[in-house]
Amino acid sequence: MKKRAVKKTAAKKSGRTASKKAAASRSAALPAASGDGKLSFNHAMIYVKDVDRSLGFYGGLLGFKLIEDFRYEGKAVYARLRAPGNDGTLALHQAGPDDSVASNGVRLYFEVGELDDFCRKLQQKNFYITKMPQMMPWGWRHAYLNDPDGHEISLYFAGANRMKKSIISGAKKAGGRQLVRNSR
Numbered sequence: 597m598k599k600r601a602v603k604k605t606a607a608k609k610s611g612r613t614a615s616k617k618a619a620a621s622r623s624a625a626l627p628a629a630s631g632d633g634k635l636s637f638n639h640a641m642i643y644v645k646d647v648d649r650s651l652g653f654y655g656g657l658l659g660f661k662l663i664e665d666f667r668y669e670g671k672a673v674y675a676r677l678r679a680p681g682n683d684g685t686l687a688l689h690q691a692g693p694d695d696s697v698a699s700n701g702v703r704l705y706f707e708v709g710e711l712d713d714f715c716r717k718l719q720q721k722n723f724y725i726t727k728m729p730q731m732m733p734w735g736w737r738h739a740y741l742n743d744p745d746g747h748e749i750s751l752y753f754a755g756a757n758r759m760k761k762s763i764i765s766g767a768k769k770a771g772g773r774q775l776v777r778n779s780r
Contacts, residue, residue, distance in 0.1 A: 639676070639685040640704065643697050644745045647672035650688045653744050657723060658706065660686070679706070703748045711753045715739050734762035 644650040647665070651672065654660045660677035663685065667673065673690040686704075691697050708714045711729045718725060718741070727740040729751075736754040743749060 639687055641687045641689055642699075642704075642743075642745075642747060643689050643691040643695065644743075645691055645697055646744070647675055647688050647690050649744050651675055651677075654686070654688070657718065657721060681708070697745045697747070699747050703750055704743075705750045705752060707752055707754060707758070709753060709755075711737055711739060711751060714751060736762075 642650070648671075651662070651665070654677055655662055659680040661680060663676045663678050665672055665675035671690075675688045676685055677688070678685050715725055715729055723741070725739055725741045727738070729737050729739040731737050735757045736752050738750050738752045741749050741751065
């Protein structure tokens with residue numbers, strides 16, 4: 597049986613890319629996609645103006661771990677990162693020079709158990725948080741900030757409430773009606 601020829605692409609991996617052996621051992625430890633026909637969320641792709649700058653934010657400041665990155669003519673054009681607390685991943689993709697990276701209507705959520713401490717550490721690194729942590733009516737504690745391209749981010753802690761139906765506490769006072777929160 598003949599081996600298939602592997603096509604080389606113009607994109608070059610940087611020295612930061614994990615070795616094939618390490619990548620194989622990591623991927624073997626991750627859960628595989630469900631084979632039962634059910635949809636499984638894989639990752640969110642974020643279009644950015646400067647992938648290296650965004651790597652500094654998501655990797656350096658928020659602690660995401662680099663899984664892979666691709667470079668073209670020495671410039672990062674794509675990177676995939678893994679959340680420090682679980683298997684969630686996100687991808688950073690170089691936007692075209694005339695493309696907008698505005699994301700009105702989309703907000704990224706990252707849960708952290710020690711939210712207040714995490715936000716203080718960001719402030720100590722001179723990062724601006726647009727809204728410091730506070731308890732929301734639906735029972736989650738939130739802080740808000742923006743990444744270098746202006747993508748809105750919520751750092752939050754929901755704990756045991758994360759997978760429960762959210763009820764706005766003020767709704768009980770308003771004539772006994774219960775309003776289900778439909779956005780955060």
